[in-house]
Amino acid sequence: MGLIVISNREPYAPQRDEQENLTWMPSIGGLTAALDPALQHAGGTWIAWGEQHPEVSEVELPQGHPRYRLKRLRLSDAEVRDFYHGFSNRALWPMSHYFIERTRYQADQWQAYVNVNRRFAEAAVDSYREGDLIWVQDYQLALVPRMIREALPDARIGFFWHIPWPAPEVFRTLPWDCEVLDGILGADLIGMHTSEYVEHFQAACCRALDAETEGDTVRWKDRPSRVVARPIGIEVSTYEELAARPDVEDAAERLRHTLQTQILLGVDRLDYTKGIPERLEAFGAFLDRHPEARGKVTLLQIAVPSREQVESYRQLRSRVEGLVGRINGKHTRDGWSPIQYIYRGIDRKELVAHYRAADVMLVTPLRDGLNLVAKEFTASARDGVLVLSRFAGAAEEMPEALQVNPYNPEGLTEVLLQALNMPLSEKKARLQRLRERLRQSDLRTWAEQFMRDIAAP
Incomplete structure (x- = not known):
């Protein structure tokens, strides 16, 4: 029995070495860390968009000790524009994060999404061997399970939705809500990060499709x-x-x-869902309200560049940098600046060093499917305090964090004071309980359990 993984992003990125040969380096991210070992063990195929060096359609991985095949799909400029930057990230992404005012529901972009999903599904069908498990990843490929099901009625198919699943009244703003639900329901097993997302998904199935639900099962088209x-x-x-x-x-x-x-410390991809402007404004209000903290507290904000070709993201960067300048201009004194702003990606070693140095970790998205930064900090911290948005999926698992409403700057300033003044014994006790829970559900456990459940009849 082999494994077929289908994702938008690929697990290894091609790079040119000094001799201009292509080398394949593992991508940074939870999905690669979880599923690369599984594919190396089981063998099979990973199907993904070949964004860089698309002339390479297939490669055996890992390089030098091949255990599975990476099948790379070449997307045209129009497909990247309409499928990826268009429907995936200007319709599904903002809708799922409750930013309805940012959505763009365009029929031509929807059609591109359908066409690219079909290409991924066809690649999976071509790669399939009897008994293989198929695991489709995330919102960019929501139609793929049904498309595979139509070609392979007896295949075992899993699907994981990695971002929030919104409340039914929000999801119903999508003109193609029934089609997306039908696509996902081609899978035998559907995974989401929280029980709330599961409830919202089941409610959407009932309202949009009139599907039957019982316990953890949705029955649609005579299949559970x-x-x-x-x-x-x-x-x-x-x-x-x-x-x-x-x-x-x-x-x-x-x-x-x-x-x-x-x-x-704040570490975020520069995305409007992450609440960086709201966090900066709350910190500015904290300094206004607590002048005794000036010179004694620094906010170190790391913003990782994201979707720089999209105008709204460029506007967000300008807004963030403007806030940094305004707050620093107001409060800087005697060589101390309240905000240190870093606009670049950092590697894991440097990231963990920042986690170790932090007294307080601010994870305050306006909405987030889960948020792995909160977990990474918990595993790495010396004795820091985690401040966590109640709207991050991780909040359900992390009750020992100081949970906040990022839309309430006054509340956030009060929690900042609590975190900065927390006794060391309480910090350590909270971290210990958080770490114990992390170890019980680490990345490999997540992947292995989900694959077992896909295989179970």
């Missing part, structure tokens, strides 16, 4: 689909081991020595 809450984990031991390394600890100490203050 199980819908389960399975929040993804992280590589807990990897983060713990990295955090314990002397060079990482030294880097954290250098950061602390440089800033000479308590450190509030």
